[in-house]
Amino acid sequence: MGGEPLKPVVAIIGTGLMGSGVARRLSSQGYEVILWNRTRERAEALSRSIGAKVASTPHEAVEPAEVAIAFLSDDDALIQVASALRRADGLVFVNASTTTPKANLHVASYLDRLGVCFLEGPVVGGPDAASRGELVSIISGKEACFRRAFSVVKAYSRKVMYLGGEIGKAAALKLAFNSVLISTQVLLAEAMRLADFYGVDHESFKSLLEETVFREVSRKYYDRLLSREWPVGFKLRMAAKDLEYARRAAFEAGYSPATISAAGTVYSMASALLGDEDYSRVYQFLKRLEKGGQEG
Numbered sequence: 001m002g003g004e005p006l007k008p009v010v011a012i013i014g015t016g017l018m019g020s021g022v023a024r025r026l027s028s029q030g031y032e033v034i035l036w037n038r039t040r041e042r043a044e045a046l047s048r049s050i051g052a053k054v055a056s057t058p059h060e061a062v063e064p065a066e067v068a069i070a071f072l073s074d075d076d077a078l079i080q081v082a083s084a085l086r087r088a089d090g091l092v093f094v095n096a097s098t099t100t101p102k103a104n105l106h107v108a109s110y111l112d113r114l115g116v117c118f119l120e121g122p123v124v125g126g127p128d129a130a131s132r133g134e135l136v137s138i139i140s141g142k143e144a145c146f147r148r149a150f151s152v153v154k155a156y157s158r159k160v161m162y163l164g165g166e167i168g169k170a171a172a173l174k175l176a177f178n179s180v181l182i183s184t185q186v187l188l189a190e191a192m193r194l195a196d197f198y199g200v201d202h203e204s205f206k207s208l209l210e211e212t213v214f215r216e217v218s219r220k221y222y223d224r225l226l227s228r229e230w231p232v233g234f235k236l237r238m239a240a241k242d243l244e245y246a247r248r249a250a251f252e253a254g255y256s257p258a259t260i261s262a263a264g265t266v267y268s269m270a271s272a273l274l275g276d277e278d279y280s281r282v283y284q285f286l287k288r289l290e291k292g293g294q295e296g
């Protein structure tokens, strides 16, 4: 008799930093959530705090669900999870991971044969924004599927951008955005080192940035770059992966972006040394590099 429509059951595939944030948000909004994670104990720890069910396989998680949201590390993880699915007619599978247009196209056509509708849904914003429902979601894929998943995506997003039916566009836009975001950290960290070498104190550099269009960048990132204790929100190895994917996607389109590639090289080295630390540790990494890798 009237009232609110029933909320769809949602499977969260991958309960790392981002998947956990979105699971918390959906659960707080009254969604029934089923969790699956490669390392089961992590999903179990989350389930104890939000009261969700934990599935043993990706297929078991999506079977009762109408919408699945995947937050997986990379292309390989996405392909492995998709390969573990069986027929699931009517399921909408939103890939919120940052993956390449090529992998998304591959997985979309594979899932189509299983009756599953694939949407690209990469996000801008970190784990805190996810748990507050303040991500920006970028969606590509069939409009009918977008409509079916919209209420779920909206529940964790302050803005939802729909780019149309073509798979690959949302992934490309997300890689373009992250190229700006992550390369900015390298650029600022290197500029900070330049200032350091000439004895310019950080307050002077920050006050100069304050007077310019770079004010917001400085306010958001300067102290995070300086810090050795910033809680991990976005891992160095994810940043390295994203720049490598941006370079690869550009290369496949016949274009070679020199600055993105250079920033990617710095992040790959930082990731090899400090992979699971926050991506802002790139400034500390540059200092270590100057000392031949020693802490100091």
Ligand SMILES: NC(=O)c1ccc[n+]([C@@H]2O[C@H](COP(=O)([O-])OP(=O)(O)OC[C@H]3O[C@@H](n4cnc5c(N)ncnc54)[C@H](OP(=O)(O)O)[C@@H]3O)[C@@H](O)[C@H]2O)c1
Pocket (backbone or CB within 6 Å): 013, 014, 015, 016, 017, 018, 019, 037, 038, 039, 040, 042, 071, 072, 073, 074, 076, 077, 078, 080, 081, 096, 097, 098, 099, 123, 124, 125, 126, 127, 233, 234, 235, 238, 242
């Ligand atoms: N953190 C951010 O601020 C942020 C923002 C926007 C987008 N993203 C993107 O969101 C995705 C997840 O990022 P995150 O920060 O949540 O990373 P994370 O904490 O490292 O989580 C990665 C997840 O992927 C799973 N995984 C890795 N390899 C797998 C495989 N071969 N098969 C199945 N599962 C596998 C991990 O499972 P285990 O627990 O078993 O290792 C874990 O659940 C990435 O694509 C990232 O680029 C992150």
